[in-house]
Amino acid sequence: MSRKIRMGMVGGGRGAFIGAVHRMAATLDGEIELVCGAFSSDPEKSKASGADLYLPPDRVYGSFGEMILKEKALPEGKRMDFVSIVTPNHVHFPPAKMALENGFSVVCDKPLSFNTDEALELQQLVESTGLLFALTHNYTGYPMVKQARAMVRNGEFGAIRKVIVAYPQGWLSTRLEATNQKQASWRTDPKRSGAAGAMGDIGTHAENLAEYISGLRITKLCADLHTFVEGRQLDDDGSVLLRFDNGARGILYATQVAAGEENALHIRVYGEKGGLEWHQMYPNDLKVRWLDKPEQLLRTGVGDLYPAAQAGARIPAGHPEGYLEAFANIYRNFAHCLRAKLSGQKADPVYEDFPTVEDGVRGMKFIDRVIESSASDQKWLPV
Amino acid sequence: MSRKIRMGMVGGGRGAFIGAVHRMAATLDGEIELVCGAFSSDPEKSKASGADLYLPPDRVYGSFGEMILKEKALPEGKRMDFVSIVTPNHVHFPPAKMALENGFSVVCDKPLSFNTDEALELQQLVESTGLLFALTHNYTGYPMVKQARAMVRNGEFGAIRKVIVAYPQGWLSTRLEATNQKQASWRTDPKRSGAAGAMGDIGTHAENLAEYISGLRITKLCADLHTFVEGRQLDDDGSVLLRFDNGARGILYATQVAAGEENALHIRVYGEKGGLEWHQMYPNDLKVRWLDKPEQLLRTGVGDLYPAAQAGARIPAGHPEGYLEAFANIYRNFAHCLRAKLSGQKADPVYEDFPTVEDGVRGMKFIDRVIESSASDQKWLPV
Amino acid sequence: MSRKIRMGMVGGGRGAFIGAVHRMAATLDGEIELVCGAFSSDPEKSKASGADLYLPPDRVYGSFGEMILKEKALPEGKRMDFVSIVTPNHVHFPPAKMALENGFSVVCDKPLSFNTDEALELQQLVESTGLLFALTHNYTGYPMVKQARAMVRNGEFGAIRKVIVAYPQGWLSTRLEATNQKQASWRTDPKRSGAAGAMGDIGTHAENLAEYISGLRITKLCADLHTFVEGRQLDDDGSVLLRFDNGARGILYATQVAAGEENALHIRVYGEKGGLEWHQMYPNDLKVRWLDKPEQLLRTGVGDLYPAAQAGARIPAGHPEGYLEAFANIYRNFAHCLRAKLSGQKADPVYEDFPTVEDGVRGMKFIDRVIESSASDQKWLPV
C-alpha cells in the first residue's frame, strides 16, 4: 500500500488547541495526510478552518455526519481511511459511533466519552466491527514511559509495591471560566465535560499512566474531591488512595488549582529491588534507583533501551523529544497497524502499542468510582 | 552568663548513630559543651564511650538516674544545665520525666515517647515545672523551611489549599532487622519503637513539617498502612489523606520500602496565588511558583529572606548548609532561650523557634489516629 | 497564495539522519510540503528513498542537477518553490549555487560550505539574486534562546561582560570512523567535512549561538585544537578564548571526545546586572540570575515572554517542545518569509528570524581563524 494513510478530522477548527496538536502529531512521520474535515459545528467556521489548512473546499464539510457519509461515497482510492475526533468530551461519542458504523477506524481524544454508557457502547462497536480505535492518552507515547513499562514488565524491580502518580496544574486557580476563556469554559461545564472536572480532564491521564507503567490494575479506591474556586461547577482538585490487583498501594492526585504549576505530571513506582521516577516536563530523563547500586539516569536514545523505547525515539540522543513527538507516537503506531490491516498483513508487535477503547472504558469507570467514593463515608470502593 | 551551656547526654554510646549527630549539632556554634553523659545502659560501655569523647571519668555515669542525681548534687558552677536524650523511643520517657522532675531542661529525640499517655504526662510536667523542652524534629531547622513557613504566614500565597508531603526511604526494603542491624532492629520492634513503624519514625517528621510550614492543623485523616516485608512486625509503608483546619486538603505518605530512596523527604504547598516545593536532600533550594510571574529559586543566604531564614544560615550564600546545620539550629535556638532563662532575660523571638513538647504530643496523637484509621472502614477520623 | 510551499530536497536518502529531521521540521506546521527530491547521488537509492516517502516517481531525480533543471521546466503551479540541502559539507556548495542561479531559494544544512571561498561566493549569489537563504543553525530556533537574545538586546542584563559557550559530545571518543559508521566517516574525513572536525561540526553551532544570544561579534580569538583519538585526521577537541566587540570576554569549547556526553550544548552569559544559563538538553528552561533579586526560571510558554519567544512555541506551557520544534521554527520562519516574497508582501518582522548566508560566512571564517590560531605561537588573532 504505497501511499499515505488518509485522515479526516472532526473538530479542531480555528481557536481550538488540541486540533492543531493532533494534526502535527498525525503528520509528523509522513505516514498520514489530512484529506478532509468537519472542523466546527458552524459550517462557515469549518470552511474557513479548512482553507487555513489548504484543503480543497469540497473536502471541508459542515458536519461530521456529512463528512462520514460523503467520504464513504468516495472511491476507495480517494476517501479517508480513518476519523480523528478532537471535539470537547460531549461530542466524542456521536462521531465515533457513526464513524465505526460506517466502517471507519477512529482516533479519539480523551476521555473516551461523556459517560460510561457511551463508553461501553463504543467498546461493543469496536469489537463487533473489528475496526481500530486509538485513544490519545498521549503521555504513554513518551519513549521513557515505554522504557519504564518494559522494565517493570521484565521484572527488573521485582514485585511492585507502591505507585505515586500526580498531575498538578495551576491554570484554573482562579475562575477563568468566568472570562469565557474557551478551554476553561467547556472543561468546567458539566454539560460538556461530563461528571468530573480535574479528575476527568487530567486525573484519567494519571490513572492511565499508572496502569500503563505498572502493568497493574486498580481494584479499590478511596477518593476526596473538592472544588476550591467559588462558583465552579465541577471538582478542581482530587486525591485518591489506590489499591492494585497485586496488593500494591498507590496514591493519585490531580489538581488544577496548584497555582504556578504547568503540566507537572509525574510518577514514582517502587518495587522490591528498585524504583523509577519520571516527570512529563523533562520527559527524556528516567531516574532509576536500586537497592544495591547507584542511581541511574536513563535517557531517550541512549544505550540498550527496550525495543518500545527505541522505537519511540526519532533522533539521536541528546536532542530532546517533546510532547508532539510523544503524541505522534500514538498516531504512528496506529497508522502502522491500520496500514497492516488495510494491506491484510500482520502488524509488528512493537507498534501494537497505543491506548484503546478498553483504556477509555477503564477511565470512565475510574471517574464514576472516584465521584461515588468522594461522596461516600465508606472507605474503600471496588473499581 | 559568660560561659557555655552545659549538656549531659543520655544514650548515644559507641555504635549509635543519632547520638553523634546530637553532639555535633549541639556544639557546632560554640554555645554548648558536653560535660557529662550516661551513654549506655551498660555501665562499661558508657564509660568507654565517655572516654572516646575525652570526658573526665567522674562525669561519665552508669545510668541516667545516676547522672541526674549526681549532677544535681554538683555546685551550680559545674553541673549540667540540661539533658539531651538520644535513646530509642521506649527510653525517652523515663529520663525525660526524671530530668524535668529534678529541675533540668530537656532536649529529646523524636518521636516524643512510646505512647500518647507518656507524651501527655511529659506535657504536664513541662507546664508545671516551667522548664524548656525541645524535640528534635530537625527538618524544621533548615533555613529554607523557615523561609517557607514565613512566606505562608505572611500570606504571600493567599489561603493554602493543598499540602502534599512525602517521606520515602528505601533502607527497610528487605528484612534488615533479621540481620541484627542495630537501627533496623529497634525501629521494627513494637516493644522499643511503639505502635507504629515507618509512620512513627518518619511519618511524624512529615506531619510536623507540613504543619510547621503551612501553619495549619490536621483535623481529619484517612489512612492506609501496610507491611510489605514478610515477617516484619510494624508498618513499613503508609498513605494518608488529610484535611486541615482551614479546609485545605492534603496527602502524606511515609514509606521505608521505596527501594533506592535515601531520605527523600519533600513537600509541596499550594495557595491561591502560588506555591512552594522543598526537598530535604537539596535543602538550600526553595522553589516558589506564582500565578502571574516566573518561578523563583530562593536560596539559603541570598537576598531578602525573612529573619528566621536569615538567622538559620551560618555562612555566605552558595556554600551549602546541610543536615547538621539544620539540626544545630534547634540546639542553638534552644541554647539561646535557655541562656536567657538562666540569666533571667527575655529571649529574642526569632530564636523562640524549635519543636516543643506540644509538637511531640501532636505527633503521638497523629500516630494513634493513623493506626486507628488504617484498621477502620470509616473514611474520616478526627484528629 | 492559498497553498503549501513546495520543497525539493537534495540528499537525505535511506540511512541518512539529518534528512529525516529536515523533512519533519519542514512539514510540521502544515505550511510546507515535500514535492520532489534528489535523495542520493546513487539514482537507484534516490528512487527507493522517494518511494519510501510516497513521492510520485516522476518527481524523484537521479541528481540535484536533474532536479533543478526539470523542476524549473515545470509550470509554476507545480514546480518546487525552494531547495533544501541536507548533504555532507562538501556537497553543500554545488547544489546551493545551482539552485540560486536557477531562481530557487535555499535552505542549507550547516556549516555553510566546504571552505570560505565557497561561502563568499554563495553570499554574493544570494545578494545578487535577492533569493532567500536559510542556514539550519537550528539551536537558535528554541523559544528560550529567542527569549535570551531578546532580554540581552533589551538591556535587561546591562552591558554583557562574559560569555561561556560549550558543546560537549562523546560519540567520537573512540575511532568510530574505522567501523565505517556513516556519520562518523564523513565528519572525520577532511575531503568531505572540510578543514575542521569538531570545531566545524559543532563548534560553529556554539559560535553562532553565542553571537545570536549576546548580540556581540567575536573580534579576537586564541585557540587550542587537538586530536585525541589516534589515527583521526581532524580535530576532535578544541578550546578557544574569545574577545567580543564590546570588550566582553568569552570561552568556547567544542569536543567530541567528552565520553558519555550526548549533545550537551550550553551557554552562560553574564552582564552588569544579571546573567542567564541555558542547556540544549533541557531547552524549555532558561535560568536567569540577578544581582538583587532571586533567580528565576523562565519557561517556554509561561508568562510575558518576548514576541519572538512566544512565536517560537506551539503548545501550552508545560508540554515540552524539543529539537524538532526548534528546527521547525527555522523552516516556519523561512516559509513565512518566502510566502510573503512570493506573494509580493512584506514579512512580519517577528518571523524574519533565521540564520542566513551571513551567519554561514561568519562560521566559515571562524573555522579558518581557529585553525590558524591553534597552529600559531601568537596569542590573539583577529576575526
Added chain:
Amino acid sequence: MSRKIRMGMVGGGRGAFIGAVHRMAATLDGEIELVCGAFSSDPEKSKASGADLYLPPDRVYGSFGEMILKEKALPEGKRMDFVSIVTPNHVHFPPAKMALENGFSVVCDKPLSFNTDEALELQQLVESTGLLFALTHNYTGYPMVKQARAMVRNGEFGAIRKVIVAYPQGWLSTRLEATNQKQASWRTDPKRSGAAGAMGDIGTHAENLAEYISGLRITKLCADLHTFVEGRQLDDDGSVLLRFDNGARGILYATQVAAGEENALHIRVYGEKGGLEWHQMYPNDLKVRWLDKPEQLLRTGVGDLYPAAQAGARIPAGHPEGYLEAFANIYRNFAHCLRAKLSGQKADPVYEDFPTVEDGVRGMKFIDRVIESSASDQKWLPV
C-alpha cells in the same frame, strides 16, 4: 593521648567571616578544642572576641607574636598544639613562619601567602622543622570530590583528556569595595590580597581542585585576565587555557563579576571511557557518565564508594553534608595526623589527605604565571 587537640587562632575576630568557619570546622568532630587566640591586631577587639568565645581572658592575646611566645612558655599539658591562621592574605606569612619556628604545626587559610617568595620560605620551614602544615583548600574536603579523585586514580575513566573547571561568583559585580564592605576591601586591595584578585581568591581553588581530582599537573597555560569594574585595582575575571603533564587539555575560569552567581564552583573531567561532573553547590551529587552504560548519580554515603569518600561522610546517606563538613574534613584529617605525630604513631593513610604547603606553593606559582601570561603576547607559558 587521651585529650582533645588544642588550637590557637590568629585572626577571626568580630566581623570576620572565615574565622567562624574555621572554628566550627575545627571543633565539629570533638577532636579539637579552641584554647587561645589572637583574634585581631587590635588588642581590645581581640579581647572582646575571645570573650564572645568564652575563652579565659589569660588565653586571649593582643598579637600573634605574644600568643606564640606565651603559649610556648606554658606547660605541655596546657599549651596549644597548633596554630590556625585565618587572617587576610598579607598576614599569613608572619604568623605561619613564627609558629613553625617555635615548634607549632599550622593550619593556614588560602592562598598560602602574599607572594611566591614567602611561599617558598614556608615550604622550606615545613621541611626543615618536620611540622605539619595544612592549607584550607576546603573544596577538596567534600566526600564526592574524594570519590572523583579515587575513580580517576583507579583508572575508571582511562587516561584523562579534558578538564574544565570554573568558579563563577557575582558578588563583586559592582564596586563593593567602595562601600568599605570588609570582605571586598581587602580582597581587591593589592597591598593585602597580593598580585591577583579573583584569580588568587578563587582561581587557586579551581586550580587546586582540578589537580586534586585529575591527579595531573598543569604544565603550560595561556591566560586572559580582566578588570571589568571601573576603579578596581585587581582582576575580577580571568580565563585560562591549560595543558597538563599527560597531554590533557583544560580550561579554567574564575570570575567575581558573574552577576547573580553565588559560589558556583564546578568541574567536568573526561577520560577515554567516561567522565564526571561535580558542582560545589550540590556537593553530594557526583554525576558519572560512561561510553557504554547509563549515566550514574553517585551520592555521598550511598553504596560502595572509595575509602576516602566513605571516611569523608559523617551521617547516613540522604542527609546532606555541606561546606562546613567538607571544611571539617581538612581539620579532622589534620588532627588525626597531628595526634599520631604527637603520640609517636603512624597516621592512617586514609586521613593523610589534606592540602599542604606544596599545594600552596603550586597555587602561588600558578598566580604568578597567570598574571605573566595575561600580559604577554606569547601564547603558552610553562608552569
